[in-house]
Amino acid sequence: xxxxxxxxxxxxxxxxxxxxxxxxxxxxxxxxxxxxxxxxxxxxxxxxxxxxxxxxxxxxxxxxxxxxxxxxxxxxxxxxxxxxxxxxxxxxxxxxxxxxxxxxxxxxxxxxxxxxxxxxxxxxxxxxxxxxxxxxxxxxxxxxxxxxxxxxxxxxxxxxxxxxxxxxxxxxxxxxxxxxxxxxxxxxxxxxxxxxxxxxxxxxxxxxxxxxxxxxxxxxxxxxxxxxxxxxxxxxxxxxxxxxxxxxxxxxxxxxxxxxxxxxxxxxxxxxxxxxxxxxxxxxxxxxxxxxxxxxxxxxxxxxxxxxxxxxxxxxxxxxxxxxxxxxxxxxxxxxxxxxxxxxxxxxxxxxxxxxxxxxxxxxxxxxxxx
Numbered sequence: 001x002x003x004x005x006x007x008x009x010x011x012x013x014x015x016x017x018x019x020x021x022x023x024x025x026x027x028x029x030x031x032x033x034x035x036x037x038x039x040x041x042x043x044x045x046x047x048x049x050x051x052x053x054x055x056x057x058x059x060x061x062x063x064x065x066x067x068x069x070x071x072x073x074x075x076x077x078x079x080x081x082x083x084x085x086x087x088x089x090x091x092x093x094x095x096x097x098x099x100x101x102x103x104x105x106x107x108x109x110x111x112x113x114x115x116x117x118x119x120x121x122x123x124x125x126x127x128x129x130x131x132x133x134x135x136x137x138x139x140x141x142x143x144x145x146x147x148x149x150x151x152x153x154x155x156x157x158x159x160x161x162x163x164x165x166x167x168x169x170x171x172x173x174x175x176x177x178x179x180x181x182x183x184x185x186x187x188x189x190x191x192x193x194x195x196x197x198x199x200x201x202x203x204x205x206x207x208x209x210x211x212x213x214x215x216x217x218x219x220x221x222x223x224x225x226x227x228x229x230x231x232x233x234x235x236x237x238x239x240x241x242x243x244x245x246x247x248x249x250x251x252x253x254x255x256x257x258x259x260x261x262x263x264x265x266x267x268x269x270x271x272x273x274x275x276x277x278x279x280x281x282x283x284x285x286x287x288x289x290x291x292x293x294x295x296x297x298x299x300x301x302x303x304x305x306x307x308x309x310x311x312x313x314x315x316x317x318x319x320x321x322x323x324x325x326x327x328x329x330x331x332x333x334x335x336x337x338x339x340x341x342x343x344x345x346x347x348x349x350x351x352x353x354x355x356x357x358x359x360x361x362x363x364x365x366x367x368x369x370x371x
């Protein structure tokens with residue numbers, strides 16, 4: 001059975017924020033949790049599994065990027081294991097006020113910061129030849145005043161007296177299914193095990209500040225719609241000493257006035273005159289970089305396509321280049337002077353054609369060919 005679209009499973013749009021995705025997941029996970037659906041447990045377990053799998057992919061910027069580009073094939077084999085469900089289990093604990101487990105959880109360790117997505121619009125030729133762009137992003141960074149500690153300079157943190165520095169406390173909870181003893185995050189220190197008495201005035205004790213940064217990005221030649229450029233470490237700051245997230249730049253390319261791109265090949269239409277098509281001619285073809293002369297043989301028909309090898313788009317990986325294809329369109333003159341008309345009539349007679357003012361017209365001659 002084909003897998004459902006992850007966005008449809010969570011009932012969110014494809015441009016949903018991380019907060020939207022988490023909110024939708026929490027709502028559905030609570031709705032379909034097997035412990036709350038004893039009368040229809042098998043179906044609830046299946047729904048819960050679908051919701052959890054969708055959240056695991058869409059809550060991870062890297063996996064979400066692969067899924068947006070390649071669909072399920074981009075993340076197959078990357079879901080379903082317990083190693084990827086740490087955040088999901090944490091959310092389940094929150095949903096049910098701490099969860100139903102009686103086992104102890106480890107004190108939170110370093111965590112990588114969230115990734116950032118940036119949509120960049122490029123002109124057609126910028127995508128073809130590459131360009132350097134300066135972009136501006138807003139991201140969360142460690143506070144420079146307190147070096148991310150949240151403590152006022154000259155002061156220090158103290159051990160939380162409520163959890164004795166473990167970051168977690170045990171709770172008893174009465175539910176419709178009986179009493180459950182659980183281990184939850186200490187609300188006094190938010191799981192850090194430490195208390196800040198004198199907070200840094202710059203970040204108000206959070207250790208983080210939001211700043212606007214300008215970054216110069218080199219766009220390689222050959223990118224196209226849907227190309228993704230990743231910059232490691234340019235995302236939001238990590239938690240508890242963890243590394244920063246990454247920046248993912250999604251490329252959007254504006255269409256060209258008359259060039260069309262298919263992969264690394266370029267296509268366009270070139271108008272030629274009736275005389276050039278009949279007698280043959282050397283014409284000038286505007287390619288991406290330069291104007292190239294090309295010979296059109298005598299008797300060329302409208303719609304004939306020609307190929308210029310290696311005049312297309314460079315391969316984004318740095319090897320090879322596409323081709324340039326142009327199709328000729330024979331343009332029939334709309335206005336003729338008397339002399340031109342007479343010359344064409346003379347040409348028609350020499351060609352054995354019948355004209356309107358003669359006894360047998362061209363249509364009659366056409367019918368005769370089939371009788």
